[in-house]
Amino acid sequence: MSDSMIVVGITLAYLAMVLVVGLRARGQSNSSLEGYVAGGRHVGVMILFFILGAEIFSAFAFLGTPGWAYQRGAPAFYILAYLSLVPITIWVLGPRVARLGRERGYLTQGDMIADHYRSKPLGMLAGVIGVVALVPYLTIQIAGAGLLFQAATDGLVPFWLGGLLAFVVVAAYVFCSGLSGIGWTNLVQGIMMIFIAWFLGLAVSDRLYGGVGEMFAQIQQTAPEYLTMPGATDMSWGYFSTAVLVSAFGGAMWPHLFMKFYSADSGRTLRKVSVFYPLYAYLLVPLLLIGFAGILTFADAPLVRPDTVLLKMVLDVANFSPWVIGLMLSGALAAAMSTGANLAHTAAIVLVRDVLTPTVMKGASEKATVGATRWSVLGLSLAAYGLALLNPGSLVMILLTAYGLIVQLFPMVLGALFLPRLRRASVMLGALVGSVAYLLMDFVWSSPLGWHAGVWAILLNVLVVIACQAFMQPAARGPSLAGRHH
Amino acid sequence: MTKTYQCLVGLHFAICTLAMIWPGALIANRIEPTVLGLPFLFFWYILWMLVLFAGMWVAFIVRHGGDRHE
Numbered sequence: 001m002s003d004s005m006i007v008v009g010i011t012l013a014y015l016a017m018v019l020v021v022g023l024r025a026r027g028q029s030n031s032s033l034e035g036y037v038a039g040g041r042h043v044g045v046m047i048l049f050f051i052l053g054a055e056i057f058s059a060f061a062f063l064g065t066p067g068w069a070y071q072r073g074a075p076a077f078y079i080l081a082y083l084s085l086v087p088i089t090i091w092v093l094g095p096r097v098a099r100l101g102r103e104r105g106y107l108t109q110g111d112m113i114a115d116h117y118r119s120k121p122l123g124m125l126a127g128v129i130g131v132v133a134l135v136p137y138l139t140i141q142i143a144g145a146g147l148l149f150q151a152a153t154d155g156l157v158p159f160w161l162g163g164l165l166a167f168v169v170v171a172a173y174v175f176c177s178g179l180s181g182i183g184w185t186n187l188v189q190g191i192m193m194i195f196i197a198w199f200l201g202l203a204v205s206d207r208l209y210g211g212v213g214e215m216f217a218q219i220q221q222t223a224p225e226y227l228t229m230p231g232a233t234d235m236s237w238g239y240f241s242t243a244v245l246v247s248a249f250g251g252a253m254w255p256h257l258f259m260k261f262y263s264a265d266s267g268r269t270l271r272k273v274s275v276f277y278p279l280y281a282y283l284l285v286p287l288l289l290i291g292f293a294g295i296l297t298f299a300d301a302p303l304v305r306p307d308t309v310l311l312k313m314v315l316d317v318a319n320f321s322p323w324v325i326g327l328m329l330s331g332a333l334a335a336a337m338s339t340g341a342n343l344a345h346t347a348a349i350v351l352v353r354d355v356l357t358p359t360v361m362k363g364a365s366e367k368a369t370v371g372a373t374r375w376s377v378l379g380l381s382l383a384a385y386g387l388a389l390l391n392p393g394s395l396v397m398i399l400l401t402a403y404g405l406i407v408q409l410f411p412m413v414l415g416a417l418f419l420p421r422l423r424r425a426s427v428m429l430g431a432l433v434g435s436v437a438y439l440l441m442d443f444v445w446s447s448p449l450g451w452h453a454g455v456w457a458i459l460l461n462v463l464v465v466i467a468c469q470a471f472m473q474p475a476a477r478g479p480s481l482a483g484r485h486h
Numbered sequence: 487m488t489k490t491y492q493c494l495v496g497l498h499f500a501i502c503t504l505a506m507i508w509p510g511a512l513i514a515n516r517i518e519p520t521v522l523g524l525p526f527l528f529f530w531y532i533l534w535m536l537v538l539f540a541g542m543w544v545a546f547i548v549r550h551g552g553d554r555h556e
Contacts, residue, residue, distance in 0.1 A: 077531045081506035084535040088499045091542065213523025220517055220525070227517045227525040241507035248503075268550045275546045278539040285532065 003322040004156040010326025011149070011333065014192075015169050018185050018337065022173025025184040033366050036178035036373060037107050037349050038263035041098075047183040048264055049273045052090070053280040054186040054338035055257055056083060057193070058137075059144030062335035065284050067307035069291025070298070073226030075235040076291065078244055080284055085248035087277035093252060094274065095267025096417045102262075109258050109413065110354035116416035117424040120358050126409060127354025130255040131380075133402030134347035136395050138384040141340035142167050143395075145333055146388065151311050152329040163388055166333055170341045171381040175374050179263060182341045189334035194283050196331030200314060200324075201286020204293050207318050212289060219295055226295055238451050246454035250407035256346035258413075290314075344384075348376035401442065407454050408434040411465050426468035434461030491549065498541040505534045 030036050043051070061079065068076035097112075106112045109130065114123025142163045149162025157165070173181040202212070209215035219226060226232050229240065252258055264270045287310070294309040297317055303309060314320060314328050352373045357364065361372065387395070408431045415422030438457035447453040504510040514530035521529040 074527055077527065080531045080535065084531075084538055085503055085506065087538070087542065088503070091495075091499075211523065213520065216520065216523060216525055216528075224517060228515050228527050229511070237508040237512070244507050245503075271546055271550055275539065275542040278535045278542075281535055282532075288528075 003325075004153045006322040007153050007326040007329060008157060010323065011152075011329050014330040014333070015165060018188060018334075019169045019173060021188050022169075022181040022185045023176055025173070025180040026177040030176075030178050030180070031367070031370065033370050033373075034107070036370050037353075038101075038259075039179040039183065041102055041263055042265045043179070043183060043260075043263045043269075044265055045269050045272045045276075047187060048260065048269060049276055049280070050187040050190040051183055051260055051263075051342065052257065052273060052277065053190055053283075054335075055254075055260070055342045056086060056251070056339075057190075057280070057283065057335055058339035059141050059148075059332065059336035061284070062193075062197075062287065062332050063144065063307045063310055065287045066291030066294065066310040066313075067305075069288045070294040070303070070309040071306035072233045072235060073223075073231040073292075073295070074229050075231040075233065075240060076288055078240055078247075080281060080288070081244045082247040082251070083281040083284060084278040085244065086251055087274035089249055089252040090261075090274035090277065091271060093258075093413075093417060094261045094264065094270035097258070097261035098264045098267050098270060100417070107259065107262055108350055108353050109253075109255050109409070110350065112416050113409075113412055114354075117412075117427070119424055122412075122424070122428065123354055124358055127350050129402065129405050129409075130350040131347055131355065133399065133406055134255065134343050134350070135380060135384055136387070136399045136402070138340055138343040138347065138380070139387040139395055140399065141336045141343065142381075142385055143388040145336045145340075148311070148329055148332050148336070151308075151315065152325055160389060163385060166337055167340065167381055167385060170337050170344065171378055174341050174345050174377050179345065182345055185341065186338045189338040190280075193331050193334050193338075196327055196334075197283055197286045199286075200310075200328060200331075201289040203320075203324075204290050204313055204318050208293055208297065215289075215293060215296075219292060223295055223299070226292070236450050238449055242452035242455040246407060246452050246458070250403075250410060250454060250458070253406045253409050253413065254403075255350055255406075256342045259346055259349070344377050344381050347380050348373050351376050351380065401439070404438040404442065404454055404457065405435050407458060408438065408461055410458060411461055415465075422465065422469065423472070425472060426465045429468055430461040430465035433464045434458060437461075491545075495545050498538075498545070502534055502538040502541070505537075506531065 032040070034040055065076065065079050068079065100106060100112065104115060106115070108127065110123035110127040113126050114120050145166035146159040146163030149157045149165070150159045173185060205212045205215045209218060216227070223232070230236060261270060290310050290313055294303075294313055297313065298309070303312060315325060320328075352361070352369060356372065357369065361369070364372070411422070411430050412427040415427050434457045437460045438453055441447045441453035441456060447456060511527070511530065514527050516527065517525045519526060524532070
């Protein structure tokens with residue numbers, strides 16, 4: 001049997017296992033919308049921990065983290081910092097979101113915004129932005145899976161087939177089992193990733209340098225600039241710090257993260273998940289080690305694409321057996337698929353609930369809504385697969401732009417949760433100004449002081465909200481529905 | 487109790503955040519001393535991830551420790 005066959009065999013066994021776990025997870029509550037979308041609001045600590053971990057920990061993190069360490073050095077700690085700060089947002093927002101969701105039947109961000117500000121179009125807008133952001137994100141996971149397959153099997157499984165295989169599995173269990181399928185597969189995949197990442201990180205530094213300490217000692221002698229800020233690419237503290245803040249605190253506005261708050265069985269569960277969340281970020285440490293190992297290995301012939309450093313180290317340099325390569329491929333696929341499942345699931349719900357239900361599906365029964373959501377999972381996965389085959393280079397650009405816009409929902413969401421006196425007009429104008437400012441800084445001007453453009457945009461957004469609250473006449477209407485509950 | 491609790495939790499979050507970005511991380515921006523074989527700045531981030539976890543753990547026990555149903 002050739003080496004590539006062994007790699008393919010291990011990976012297919014892994015895919016089969018994930019499929020079985022995902023399909024068997026189908027619970028009784030899946031025929032109801034709440035069951036399919038939010039696990040009946042009964043998801044406990046263990047599963048929720050792995051779901052929230054998997055969502056942040058995508059193919060991009062698995063390949064991009066070592067890429068950053070290899071190319072820039074110390075600025076890669078940005079990823080450690082922001083991932084470990086994410087639980088603060090879960091701690092603060094989570095319990096309130098879960099309670100409002102339970103009391104008022106919310107399942108999406110759009111539900112909450114539309115109800116609180118009594119504006120269906122506002123909820124729809126949040127939904128449209130969500131879908132526009134989630135589909136390219138899903139495409140990147142599929143493309144990642146295809147590339148990984150192709151590289152690890154030496155072309156035996158081509159790009160189109162690798163991406164297809166991985167996401168047929170994902171679409172199948174999300175279609176059948178909804179959130180419970182995602183939960184159990186994320187648990188299995190999360191444990192695999194932790195195990196594989198630590199094994200690879202320690203094995204690579206041990207094989208090439210004889211240990212982690214020895215590796216850093218050698219880097220300190222020949223290329224010490226990689227080990228402290230500003231790193232090898234001169235990243236300023238201003239950009240580093242603002243990027244951490246935007247990613248850590250704006251990240252919770254991603255619909256696929258935010259909507260998981262609704263699925264928790266209690267606020268206490270969400271608090272407990274956030275306590276343990278920083279431990280999930282330790283998964284990044286071995287991946288950073290692999291990136292650092294690449295600095296000296298590729299010193300003479302730098303890689304054209306830094307995010308291939310993990311693949312090159314494991315496949316070409318460290319001389320592992322095909323069994324290890326098969327495990328590496330499975331671990332990396334786990335990162336892509338566990339995030340992808342959440343993305344496809346969320347995009348389908350947002351599309352059906354926020355965009356289709358208020359327009360073409362008015363008054364549809366619950367059964368019809370669940371059906372439409374399932375088929376949307378397939379439809380959107382297929383669309384994302386098509387996009388991955390076309391491989392438009394502008395995809396990352398669309399993703400980053402959409403993300404910048406999603407962050408602008410922050411004041412609106414905070415208002416709905418904690419500040420019942422915020423008015424619709426203020427938050428809309430704030431979000432509008434913030435979004436326009438973000439787009440201008442991204443495409444036209446450069447961001448002042450070299451900071452992350454998202455920080456300036458959100459500052460402007462908040463300033464506009466405050467100004468509107470202070471100077472505009474309140475509209476003649478009663479207190480909002482959520483306000484009465486406080 | 488609630489007010490003090492919220493202030494303390496908020497303070498913990500603020501300190502952990504500032505330790506990982508400017509200006510907190512400035513004081514750790516060096517290679518020596520290495521800890522566990524890691525350059526000091528690398529170790530600094532690993533340390534603060536642990537501090538964040540420990541503080542939240544205490545906050546969780548204090549507020550949610552006994553009751554199972556919030």
